[in-house]
Every structure is written in structure tokens, then in C-alpha cells.
Amino acid sequence: MKKITRRSFLAGLAAVSAAGVLAACGSSSSSTAASTAGSTAGSTAAEGGHKLTAYAWDASFNIPALNAAAADYKENVDPDFELEIIEQSQSSDVENAITLAASAGDYSTLPDIVLFQDHYIQKYVSDYPDAFVPVEGADIDWTGISEEKLSYSTIDGVHYGVPVDNGTVIFAYRTDLLEQAGYTIDDMTGISWADFIKVGQDVYNATGKYLLCMDGDGNDLIYMMLQAEDASQFKDGEPFITGNEPLRQVCEVIVEMVQKNVCYLANDWSGYINQVILGDMVAGVMNGNWIIPTICQVPENSGKWEITSLPTLAGGEGYASNGGSSLYITANCDNVDLAKEFLAYTFGGSTVTYDNALRDGGVITTVLACGESDVYNEGVEYFNNTPIYAQIVEMGGNVPIIEQSDYHYRARTYMAAAIINTINGANLDDELANAEQQIRFEMGL
Amino acid sequence: MKANHGTLMAKQRRAGWFYLLPGTLLITIMSFIPIINAVFTSLKTGSSANMKWAEPLFYNYTRMLKDQLFQRSMVNTFLYLIIEVPIMLILAMLLAQLLNNHDLRFKGFFRTCVFLPCATSLVSYSLIFKSLFATEGLVNTILVKIGILETNYNFLGNPTSAKIIIIIALIWRWTGYNMVFFLAGLQNIDYSVYEAAKIDGANGWQTFWKITVPLLRPTIVMTAIMSINGTLQLFDESVNLTNGGPANSTITMSHYIYNNSFGQGVANFGYASALSFIIFVMVAVLSFINMKVGDKRD
Numbered sequence: 002m003k004k005i006t007r008r009s010f011l012a013g014l015a016a017v018s019a020a021g022v023l024a025a026c027g028s029s030s031s032s033t034a035a036s037t038a039g040s041t042a043g044s045t046a047a048e049g050g051h052k053l054t055a056y057a058w059d060a061s062f063n064i065p066a067l068n069a070a071a072a073d074y075k076e077n078v079d080p081d082f083e084l085e086i087i088e089q090s091q092s093s094d095v096e097n098a099i100t101l102a103a104s105a106g107d108y109s110t111l112p113d114i115v116l117f118q119d120h121y122i123q124k125y126v127s128d129y130p131d132a133f134v135p136v137e138g139a140d141i142d143w144t145g146i147s148e149e150k151l152s153y154s155t156i157d158g159v160h161y162g163v164p165v166d167n168g169t170v171i172f173a174y175r176t177d178l179l180e181q182a183g184y185t186i187d188d189m190t191g192i193s194w195a196d197f198i199k200v201g202q203d204v205y206n207a208t209g210k211y212l213l214c215m216d217g218d219g220n221d222l223i224y225m226m227l228q229a230e231d232a233s234q235f236k237d238g239e240p241f242i243t244g245n246e247p248l249r250q251v252c253e254v255i256v257e258m259v260q261k262n263v264c265y266l267a268n269d270w271s272g273y274i275n276q277v278i279l280g281d282m283v284a285g286v287m288n289g290n291w292i293i294p295t296i297c298q299v300p301e302n303s304g305k306w307e308i309t310s311l312p313t314l315a316g317g318e319g320y321a322s323n324g325g326s327s328l329y330i331t332a333n334c335d336n337v338d339l340a341k342e343f344l345a346y347t348f349g350g351s352t353v354t355y356d357n358a359l360r361d362g363g364v365i366t367t368v369l370a371c372g373e374s375d376v377y378n379e380g381v382e383y384f385n386n387t388p389i390y391a392q393i394v395e396m397g398g399n400v401p402i403i404e405q406s407d408y409h410y411r412a413r414t415y416m417a418a419a420i421i422n423t424i425n426g427a428n429l430d431d432e433l434a435n436a437e438q439q440i441r442f443e444m445g446l
Numbered sequence: 447m448k449a450n451h452g453t454l455m456a457k458q459r460r461a462g463w464f465y466l467l468p469g470t471l472l473i474t475i476m477s478f479i480p481i482i483n484a485v486f487t488s489l490k491t492g493s494s495a496n497m498k499w500a501e502p503l504f505y506n507y508t509r510m511l512k513d514q515l516f517q518r519s520m521v522n523t524f525l526y527l528i529i530e531v532p533i534m535l536i537l538a539m540l541l542a543q544l545l546n547n548h549d550l551r552f553k554g555f556f557r558t559c560v561f562l563p564c565a566t567s568l569v570s571y572s573l574i575f576k577s578l579f580a581t582e583g584l585v586n587t588i589l590v591k592i593g594i595l596e597t598n599y600n601f602l603g604n605p606t607s608a609k610i611i612i613i614i615a616l617i618w619r620w621t622g623y624n625m626v627f628f629l630a631g632l633q634n635i636d637y638s639v640y641e642a643a644k645i646d647g648a649n650g651w652q653t654f655w656k657i658t659v660p661l662l663r664p665t666i667v668m669t670a671i672m673s674i675n676g677t678l679q680l681f682d683e684s685v686n687l688t689n690g691g692p693a694n695s696t697i698t699m700s701h702y703i704y705n706n707s708f709g710q711g712v713a714n715f716g717y718a719s720a721l722s723f724i725i726f727v728m729v730a731v732l733s734f735i736n737m738k739v740g741d742k743r744d
Contacts, residue, residue: 100713104494128493128713217603218691268581268603269689276582410710421693425605439515443712445491 050336051081053343054112055328056098058089061294063116063326065362066165066354070347073354078346085112092118092326102333103129113334114344116165118326119153124407126156134330135159139341141349149400150367154327161329163344165358167365168289168325169397170225171308173296175210176385178284178305182207190309193316194226194254201263210284213258216273217266220417221288221323224409226251229311229319233403234412239446242416242437249433250314252416256423266421287311289323290393294363296383303383310396320399325367365393372397408444415439488719497716506720515694516721519702522609526698527677530613535669538621542628543658548637557629561622568619572686575615576602605695608688612696615683620676624669631665632658667740671733678729699725 057063064086071084089095095117102110103125125132137160143151146164154162176186182203189200201212215222227234232247234240242248258264265282267273277283278295286296296306311319328348330340347354348368355371358364366372372394380386406412419432488506490497500506510516544550545557563571578584579601589595601607635658643653659666681700684690690697690705697705699721707718 096710097708100494100708104713104715106495129495131495218689266603268600268691272580276580280582411712414710418693421691425693435514439513442509442513443714 050339051079052083052085053114053334053336053340054085054087056087056089056095056112056115056117058092058095058116059362060088062291062362062364063165064088066358066364067116069357069361070343070351070354073347073351073357074343077353078342082343084343087112096121099125099129099132099331103132108132108331108333111331111333113336113340114328114330116326116328118324119150119162119168120324120405120409122154122161122327122329123156123405126161127407132332133161134332134334134337134340135161136163136330136341136344139163139345139349141345145350145368145370147367147369147397147400149322149397149402150325150327152402153325153405154329162327163348164325164327164367165348165364166291166325167367167393167397168291168322169365169393169400170229170288170311170321170323171290171293171389171393171396172285172287172311173293173306173308173384174212175284175302175305176307178204178208178210186307186309189312191316191318192312194312194314196316197312198254198258198261198263201258202261204284205262208284211262211265211277211282212285213264213287214273214277214283214285215264215266215287216270217421218269218417219413220255220266220420221413222255222264223248223251223416223420224413225287225311225321225323226254226319228321228323228401228403229313231401231403233405234416235404235406235408237404238406240406240408240412240437240440240444242412242433242440243430247314249429252420252423252429252433254314255420256429259424266424289325290365291324291363293389297363304385306384307387308384308389308392318399320396320401322397322400359390365390365397367397369394369398408440411443412436412440484719484722487716488723490716491714492716494713494715500716506717507724509717510720510724515697516699516702518694519697519699522696523678523680523698525609526613526616526680527674530616531670531673531677533613534617534621534673535624535666537617538624538669539628539658539662539666540654541621542625542632543654545625546629546632560625563619563621564623566619568682569686571619572615572683575611575618576687579611602688603692605692608692608696612683612687615687616677616680620673624673627665627669628662631662635661663740667736670740671736674732674736675729678725678732 055067057067067084067086071082071086074084075082089098095115098111099115099117099121102108108131122133139160141160141163143160147167150164150167151160154160154164172189174186174189179185179189179200182200184200184203189197192200197212204210204212213222224234227248230247230251232245234242234245234248236245255264259266265277267277274295278286278292279298281299281302286292297303309318311321313319328344330337330344334340350368350371352371352374355364355366355368356374356376359366359376371377372391377390377394378388379390381389415436419429419436422432423429487497489500489503491500491505492498502508541560545553545560550556566574580586581598581600581603585601586595586598590598599607601611639657639661640653643657648656679700680698681704684696684698684701685704688696690701703718703721703725706712706714706721
């Protein structure tokens, strides 16, 4: 009796552990079974699939844009259409999900379409050629979209992404504070960085506010200021840091601005948003126009802001683009035709989609024709009733196309460190050489 | 009789193996196989989806010798280790000694207070320290109000002060944890030893160094190994408190490994695995030294 109990106990234990292993296998095999079933269902009845899933991350910005597109498609094309948006807490969550899925070689965890920042797609396509389905064959007039925007998502002539928002950089100024120091927004348009520093000092002395600010950890100033000079940190696929005169001057200007209280570098992104911009520490903000909804979160400053183009080293208006995003179809998409149709109809050039995306989320189009609608030409109360959206679309047309790299963000990290170290007393040339060496390391050069 | 005994032994042995089997299987699948795979991964390069054998085979390891950022992360980690671990262990021992006092009232309350930081999650305590020491944070406000500082100081924006904040945070978080081990160790020291010392005229300081510390040696060795191990793998504080900044001046080795595997789409798992192995070797060597130094048995 006793023996039997023990043996049965052992057998039970073995069974439990075996069941555990089986259950682990079972769950993966059942999920693949489910996904294959899904794909056959999708392909056998092309008109049967009406649902897409998507990753997006910003509830006040790009998620309203996707909702606007879904509503547009549902109303005008397919009444049964449904877009399930899986909200991510931040953009890096989307990027990590892609890296993880691609590293494991199992794309089944990804949704049908993903939204992520433009600088990543080049690296993803070269690292994981199978991860994304090109949007070739979709009914989109590519010539009607900003060329600079498409230069990110087009790889060897193949279109991988459909643009969502416009990353055109704006320089927003508090006109009331400029006035206190004796300047106007027109004085700031086409100014040189050297003169900008003088104005910045006057503004700081008169009002105690900084004329420029940035996240010192993810410092985008270098890239934006350099693009306004029509220069890049990369040349022929290699880092171009040392011996790059515009880059060196840009770095010098940034260091000087910080030392002279013209520019405030926050410790991190949340410091930049919460402490600096929402904390009303600044008289000027320069970043991709997606920063506008953040600026508008300080209601008492309504009507005091206006926007213009960037300063340049030699003077003259500068234009740049930073941090826009696009939608990409993943390898896990069961219904590629529907995804292409949806993207082509909506973000490919629907005025309805873009008007609502602008109204609900402040998302600005890169489709030139959609930027001419009435909504774009309305004055914006927060910005002293100037039609800033039409202004941004127009500025977007002037952004120079510069060499992009898979290693954009890595370069940004090392350059940000170089700037901080120089401010803390290191030699700029040593820091630049160091940054170049680190980037070359990472690129395997 | 003998045969019977033999079968019983054999049966027990078989049962023993059966009991071990599930655990062994799980640890093999979950730990050993991944570890062996990581050895191979550390010899490969390229993006995670199509990794190739490195050329030369030990490229990832030779790269480390020239990688200044890795070396900086190593210096940072050892700096934390050298400064934080001794302070923390001595503090934990003193606290344990205080709380082991038989005449102390509300002992349970004080013990809970000291241990409580360990109950907070690593991420949340890092974030709390981050907001405490922010430029507009509580610490700055207080220091300005009582006149120690003239203007708000950017604690986390200065390489030196950011390192100090991380060390303070670590001490706050882990002292109570180590104190519990010392308390348990102290329970094993007979109170009569202290009474004898008192009769001999030893003061508190002498008792601590001449009786408590020697008798606690096994506990000290264990806590030291655990602390060294934990500090070498320090990650949460570097990521959440400073994000390695300013300018990578507070980055730890584990944080650098993470950046190489998941940071900004890098996904260089080969190099990350190689770095992990170096940490593994360091932990093994340090623990070995520690055991040799701490073990005074003949």
C-alpha cells in the first residue's frame, strides 16, 4: 500500500513535470496553428478580413491620428473595417518589441502594422530583411509626399513605410519675452547663431528665461543644427565627426550657449518636458513640430508664442527635420492587401484623415496636397492666431536631404556625451575624436 | 538481511534521483543550456537575426580592451563597489548590534523600519530618489530654504554628485537587507560571552571589534560575497536614477550590456554576451578571493 503510494506519487510528479514541458510546447504550437489558420482565412476570403492591429504610443498625438484614419476608412471604404490600436507606453517599447521578435526569428508577437520613428527603419531592414513587407504596389502618389520624409523609409528605391507625421523642426519663441528684451520674431528669422547668442543673453538678463532648451542626454540639437547647414555626421556610410568643420562649429555654439545661459540642457527627457517646457523656464523651444502639443499644455501662455525657422551659422533661414514617424507593415501581417489599401487610402493622401489627425492630435501631414486644406490655413489661437500648420508644411518643403545612417541614435548618444563633457571642461577635439572612435566601433569599422 | 538492506538503499537512491529529476531538468533547460549557448553567441558578431562567427574568433573579447566606454563602466562599477560595500556592511553590522540589545524597547518596530527599504521595488525607489534629488526636488528645496545652498543644484547633472547619489541610494536600499543576516548571526552568539566581556571591563567598541566581528565572520563573508555579486550586476539604479548620465559618467557594466542588446536598435548580442562573461569571471574571482580571505579555519 505504502509502496504504491510512493510510486504513484513519483509517477504523478514525473507526469506533472512532463505536462509542464508539454504545456510549454503546446502553447507555442497552438499559437502557430492559430496564426496559420488566421492567414489561410485571410487569403481565402480577401474581402473577409476587415481587421488590422497596430502599435502606437502617444495617446495625445499619434493614436488620435490612427483613430482618425480608421474612422475615415470605415466610413468611406469598408463599413466593417476595424483597427485595433495596441497602445505602448513609449516609442522605445515598439522598437524593443521589434528587436525582440526579429532576434527570436518569431514575428508572431508583432501586430499587422507598427508605427515607429523614421531613423530606425534603415537599420531594421539591413539587420532583419524579412521583418517588414514593402508597401510597393500600394495606390500612393509618392511624388506628392515630401521627398525628405521619404528619404528615411525608402531603401534602395523600395518604399517600406507610409508617412504619418511631419518632423519639420520649428523654432517657437515667446514673443512677449522677446519684446521685453527689445526684439521681435522677425529679428529671429534668418539670424546667425552668433547673433542668436547675443539675443539670448539679453533675454536671459531681462527675463531670467532661457532662449533655447534641449534634453542633454538625447541631444537632438546637433543633428538639427547640422541639417540646417545641409551637413551630416555621416559621409559615405562612415561617421564623419573629426574634420567636419560645420559639426565642430555647431558643437562650439552649443557649448557656448550653455555656458552663457542661453541654452538649458535638462538631465533627461522628462526633465526637458516637465521641468523646462511645462515649468515655464524658457522663451524658446526648437524641436520637431510634434513638440507643439507639449508647448500648448501651459494655458496661461496662450497667444504669446509664434514660430519661425532655425538660425544658421552664417545667418539665413535654416530648415531641419527631427523625429517624425511612419507606419510599416510587419511580416506577421495576415492581410497585406488590406493593410496596403488602408494605408494608401488614409495616410497616403486622404484630406479627411489628415484634417482630423491635425484637429485631434496636432499631427501634421507630409502629403503636400493635404497641407493646403482649410484646416491647415486656420489661425491657431495659442500661436497668436498665425496659421502655423500651413507655415510648417511650407517649411517642410525646404528641408535639405542629408546622408542618413543606421547608427543615427548611437551617434546622437555619443555626441551628447561629448557636449556634456566639453561643458564640464574637457577638450572638444578630444571628445569628438573619442565619439568618432566609439561610433566606428559599433559600426564594426 | 544484507540483501534486503541493499535493495532498500538502492530503492532510496532511486527515489532520491527521481526527486532531483524535475529540478535538474528545469535548471538544465532554463539555465545551463542558455549559458552554453551564450558562450557560442559571445564568439559571434552581426545583428541578432543573422549572426556569423567572429573574424577573428575572439574579436568581441579583444574589442573590450579598446572599448573606452566599457572600461569607464567597469571603473564606475568598481568605484560603487569599493565605496559602497564597506560602508554598507559596517553600517549594517552596527545597526544589527544596536537592535540586538536586550534592553532596547520597540525592537520589532525599529527592525521593521530598517528593513522596510528592501520591500520597495528597485525601479520605484530609484525613481523616488530621482525626484528627491531633481533640480526642483525636495532635497534642493530644503537645502535652499535652510540656507546651505544659494541656488538649486543639479545633483544628477554633475558626474561626481550623480555618483554620490547612486551610492547613497544603494546604501539606503541594501543596508537593512544585510542587517537581517547580521541579526540572525548575532542570535547565534551566546549572550554570556558579552556578559563575560562586560565583567572583564570591555567597553561597547571593544566588544564590537573583539567579539562580534570575529564571531560573525561567516556571515560577513556571505554578505560580502552577495554584495559584491549584486554590485557588479548593478542595473536598475543606473538605468532609472541617472540613465547612465550625465555623459555615461555613472553607467554600470550591466547597463552597458543592456545598451548593447536593446539600446536604440543596436542588438549586438554577441558583444553583450562576451561582456556578460567577463562580469561572470569577475564575480567568480572576487568571490573566490573573498572566501579564501574570510575562511580562517585550518
